[in-house]
Amino acid sequence: MMDIHKTLILQQEVTDLVIPVDHVAHVQLGNSLDHALLVLIKSGYSAVPVLDRAYRIHGLVSKTLILDYILGNERMEYEKLREHQVEEVMQTKFPRMKANGTFFRALELSINQPFLCIENQEGVFTGILTRRSILALVYRYFKEHKQQ
Ligand code: AMP
Numbered sequence: 460m461m462d463i464h465k466t467l468i469l470q471q472e473v474t475d476l477v478i479p480v481d482h483v484a485h486v487q488l489g490n491s492l493d494h495a496l497l498v499l500i501k502s503g504y505s506a507v508p509v510l511d512r513a514y515r516i517h518g519l520v521s522k523t524l525i526l527d528y529i530l531g532n533e534r535m536e537y538e539k540l541r542e543h544q545v546e547e548v549m550q551t552k553f554p555r556m557k558a559n560g561t562f563f564r565a566l567e568l569s570i571n572q573p574f575l576c577i578e579n580q581e582g583v584f585t586g587i588l589t590r591r592s593i594l595a596l597v598y599r600y601f602k603e604h605k606q607q
Contacts, residue, residue: 468600469563473556476565476596477577477586485510485584486545488517492528493540495520508576508584509549516576516584518549558585562596569593 484502486495488511498507499522506521528548529539554568555576568575569590577585 468596469561469566471562472559473562473565473577473588474558476562476592477558477588478592479586480514480584483508483587486520487511488544488546490545491541492525492543492545492548495545496522496525496540499525505573508587509545510584514584515582516555516578517546518551519553519576520545520549524548524550556588562593565593566597 484498484504485508486498488509490509495507499505499520505523506519508516509518509520510516525540525548526535528543529536553576554572555578556565556568558577558579560577565575565588569588572590574587574589577588579585
């Protein structure tokens with residue numbers, strides 16, 4: 460019985476857990492570091508996706524990446540915030556998953572990532588999957604099955 464449940468949870472698609480794109484704070488290619496920092500601070504998130512106009516994902520930008528970039532030898536070089544763009548600092552290697560990917564794959568990728576970017580078959584960004592929602596599902600699963 461337990462094995463059947465285990466298989467089902469691991470093989471289910473992640474679609475239902477995804478925070479949809481219209482609820483995801485993001486920035487666009489060409490945005491200044493100044494704008495990105497504003498989005499990050501106002502949203503309270505440590506990192507957000509960088510998209511193009513067609514909603515394809517190009518990278519992730521974080522407060523840490525921006526602050527590292529403007530860190531000079533003697534002072535913070537704040538002028539760089541207006542002079543430089545997100546593509547100059549963004550992280551371009553990051554895990555991404557198709558919306559029909561399995562929960563097992565999401566669980567594996569989330570070990571090293573607080574959130575995963577989800578895209579459709581055409582490569583268009585559809586939302587994110589957070590480690591929090593993955594863990595919440597695992598917790599509910601164990602709670603429901605702990606006496607079986
Ligand atoms: P949480 O699980 O809510 O702590 O989120 C973990 C990380 O996922 C945050 O630090 C953000 O980088 C990202 N994140 C979560 N929700 C959103 C959202 N609505 N928009 C953009 N990024 C998000």
